[in-house]
Amino acid sequence: MKVSIIGATGYSGMELIRYLHNHSFVEIVSIHSQTETQEIDQVYPYLKHLLSLPLEPIDAEKIMERSELVFLALPSGISKEVAVPFVKNSFPVIDLSGDFRLQEEGLYEKWYDKDASHFPLIQGFDYGLAEYREDLSRPFIANPGCYATAAELSFAPLLQNQLLDKQSIIIDGKSGLSGAGKGLSQASHFTEANDNMSVYKMNTHQHIPEIIQQFRRWEPDLDSIQFTTSLIPVTRGIFMTAYGRLNDDRSIEQLIDLYRTTFDGKPFIRIQENGCYPTLKQIVGTNFCDIGIGLNEETNIVTLVTVIDNLGKGAAGQAIQNLNLFAGFPETEGLLQIPIYP
Amino acid sequence: MKVSIIGATGYSGMELIRYLHNHSFVEIVSIHSQTETQEIDQVYPYLKHLLSLPLEPIDAEKIMERSELVFLALPSGISKEVAVPFVKNSFPVIDLSGDFRLQEEGLYEKWYDKDASHFPLIQGFDYGLAEYREDLSRPFIANPGCYATAAELSFAPLLQNQLLDKQSIIIDGKSGLSGAGKGLSQASHFTEANDNMSVYKMNTHQHIPEIIQQFRRWEPDLDSIQFTTSLIPVTRGIFMTAYGRLNDDRSIEQLIDLYRTTFDGKPFIRIQENGCYPTLKQIVGTNFCDIGIGLNEETNIVTLVTVIDNLGKGAAGQAIQNLNLFAGFPETEGLLQIPIYP
């Protein structure tokens, strides 16, 4: 299968290239950038002797001639423009931005503070939470956000089974600095970020409506969540602790069983043993989502400790998982490299 | 005033020395170690040309002869032995360990998994949450734990005024590696801790009963809290996000007012502006406790973002604040150095 990547020089684009380099059934036929026109290994010298491909301007016509699917690894607000000719021609698109995720009119404008794409276009997209997709044949996939992926997979078993007090969900997310992308900012200046931790976008993060939208598919009465996002001084990874109150008594063993059963056959979800919690590093560089479960039996509060790589399961990894599901490849193809440790 | 420090070579002991070096009314007459017998600047070459004092063995008699107060900066389990002769002689003690904090029989054994000190001895100690001490003249002070200090100051205004749903408190604490002390461990090995984050002692941390004990002084019906502790790859500091549900409607402005009023005249508590949250680095090296307050008006959940230096307000800084209160010195004496930035 021949694919193209638009936005190849961003962190998610580079991660798509990294995973696809190991994919047996996919060939990257072209990579595209809005700004760069060199060979990719001149922009990124670490690729020398590994991969050389020219960065090309974005020309939808040419891409559709040569390729069978396009990844859009672009910032929110830009994807919605670039996607149009592909969608109009029914050409398969996996979009990594937030532009096509919110399936209720007006939500995008409110949370992203930008004009939305034409709403019927948005409706054509399938929300690509890979473990929960229904119609794998749909050619337009809105790949989920990083925090959203972690939050949704964390709570899925509880919400699908109506086990939670609907008012009780609190999500405390921490992200490495690559989550903020390549753009320079005061918060990502080394002297500011090193040895520091800070909260940002308290209760205003654009992944909140995306999470609630998915939660409501499982628990339609759910209205709101408490969602905190913060920066930790690591390059990659999301470390999420999340809380919810059970609406009746259950043992920790029953809970872990429920999670194992729910994710049985899902190769990228790894439920930790009772008493064990994942560390951030154990998933960096991978498409895994590792979930540890705790229960405070005095309060009936469940604590979920969930880790994903924001550029893996939180972006490029899940995008390739979605490609595999769409194209009928094995779900794990290209995604089972052993990561670098330590 | 002449003071001695036992356990001077640990991180808290060194921090006592650092602050007292700037104190106008206190002289360190002796420092003591269980293991070292050199000059302090041979153990710590960074002190050369700044401070030279011999490390002496622990001899309570001699200390009581030369000194007027002793700091115990020792691990829990050891303090309780070393403290005995001082207490028996009514010699003032400020203890930085957990050995004299829990004022209910049996609690220490349960949470510390060690034999407790003789209970009447424990009862002689005053819990030294500096902003909430009642009888400043008591000569035996149990200096609070680092997480406990942050948690108690965070919730004090809400609990004192019975504003919270008593079941709703969730505390998500993150600590730098110095919180684990100088002892080597796998979790504090650089290659493991760098670029990593991990949860430890989920719902079993020994500061839990200490927090609940203090919370009950304000809200006697409170039974339990949810308390998560984790390690972030920084050397110093506690970054705490904490959650609770208001039991009636209140605006964010009212909340911030409440916090400002509560801590009016408290020099080390800095309430952030509406919409602002503290960063970890802004308190490293200081005795400040900075609190940012958020309110999710849809859910009535308050989010508290609180930062302290685990070795400052969380240990040595507060110990000196307690000394100042006990001795009648200005509360801030020795504690208002400008910290290093960036």
Added chain:
Amino acid sequence: MKVSIIGATGYSGMELIRYLHNHSFVEIVSIHSQTETQEIDQVYPYLKHLLSLPLEPIDAEKIMERSELVFLALPSGISKEVAVPFVKNSFPVIDLSGDFRLQEEGLYEKWYDKDASHFPLIQGFDYGLAEYREDLSRPFIANPGCYATAAELSFAPLLQNQLLDKQSIIIDGKSGLSGAGKGLSQASHFTEANDNMSVYKMNTHQHIPEIIQQFRRWEPDLDSIQFTTSLIPVTRGIFMTAYGRLNDDRSIEQLIDLYRTTFDGKPFIRIQENGCYPTLKQIVGTNFCDIGIGLNEETNIVTLVTVIDNLGKGAAGQAIQNLNLFAGFPETEGLLQIPIYP
């Protein structure tokens, strides 16, 4: 080809497993540890769903029955014992320790401060600097040290062509903390290593005689070098700046040409463009050795900036490169994964 790994749970052992997981012609039939007996993915949870193999005790007989080659990823001093039965049976060994590198009697004892292996045994080993091996069929390979690899590849073109003042070589090496292995120490305690840099083993590092031994193969009159080793707060990688004085005038263009010519056809050596120097991160997770060359035309001093991954080209990567050369596989097999970035 079937291989076994002894010392699989150390950092180099784990890195062998990582690379071989991607190798088309090699199967790991067994992994062995002196201390662990679990499945490897129980020791290292990050391997769950990726690799499960039992850790077995070290039994040379059984290994020789099932396998065709053994990697020894053991500390210096232990390898020399474990290697004996394999060598005696002419069973192929690639040893990653320092035990079989020094081909002059007495050197090992002096620099490692331990008893050496039986000297004829040492003589049976070929020094495995992959780009400079002569007889690829030799079955006993002493894989070079990490600093040594970087130093030797840096100076090879200059020394092979007798271009340097023999007294002028100064090597200033910096290593990430993984170079010190999994063993706990004060220097690798996070609170000590973070935000710090320190020198260790000044002019006494055990790689010095190994470097001189190889340098003398190119420049027999060379007697000594200046060699500084230091720790930088990164997990992986060696960053080496090295200096030597040219013995006659040459332009920077000529020098770069010389390096390009020398390493023509060597897939893992990447000579940087004029004016460009490699960054450490560009080789982390790879088997590359990237070299940047500067020339101070006023002093005729050449500056070489060389980076390798201490666990890649400095250990496991080069070991697999040596396996490929020995077995007649393509030199790059298993070694051309795109690394994680950023």
Added chain:
Amino acid sequence: MKVSIIGATGYSGMELIRYLHNHSFVEIVSIHSQTETQEIDQVYPYLKHLLSLPLEPIDAEKIMERSELVFLALPSGISKEVAVPFVKNSFPVIDLSGDFRLQEEGLYEKWYDKDASHFPLIQGFDYGLAEYREDLSRPFIANPGCYATAAELSFAPLLQNQLLDKQSIIIDGKSGLSGAGKGLSQASHFTEANDNMSVYKMNTHQHIPEIIQQFRRWEPDLDSIQFTTSLIPVTRGIFMTAYGRLNDDRSIEQLIDLYRTTFDGKPFIRIQENGCYPTLKQIVGTNFCDIGIGLNEETNIVTLVTVIDNLGKGAAGQAIQNLNLFAGFPETEGLLQIPIYP
């Protein structure tokens, strides 16, 4: 003594404020910024409850009325303009930029690639290497660069005594990211700098002529040095390894004696014991310059390991030391705080 600080919000300006806060004989009467007009504790919330001063525009007349000396903590190229009215009025100036350091016409233009100040103005400035100043009464002081300070103090005893081969000096400097200031750049983006190390300005760093200028005061025949600058992932500090060849035999003990004698009575120079080398952290936050000395007796090459805080002895600390010398205060006044550790 009343002083003003221009450029107060930069890293060096903030460090001046930090040190002067502890100075018994100096009062900061005004602080000035080109861009900010708030209170300093609104720009830097970490200063709340510690220091509140309004940031004022730069008005030389008003400063000269209220103040007795001005610090210029401005970027090179801007200082030279701002300094003019003060110099013209013989008002004391301590300038932390590079604008007034190079006392040979044409050098500044070449190395800074900018127009120089009027040369007679430059000649009015005294180079402020505090341990080597001759006429302390001169009112215009060009405070040395950070790398320059470390390099000059490292080699002073050897050059003053003509002990070195003049062609042999190699300086390998590493700097923390604060050396690059508050300005955002790709190299100081957290995701790039973290876990990385890189070389910059190889043999073109603007401190080179400054170093040579000072070296020639001790050793007039010296022509050139080899000077490498690199970035290490720490916030603060310069770690320098430097090399030179002795021109006759000397023991390490003799060398250490020479250093101790040379710096006898210099409170901020700490010569390490034989076999000991300083770590970076031991000087962070201080005005110390710690020097460790090694000798390779085979090659007669001396290795100097020197650490300073780039914002302390490398900028603001030395500026205050120069103020103390100029004003006749004790040399160490305000500079002997115990730094934060760990």
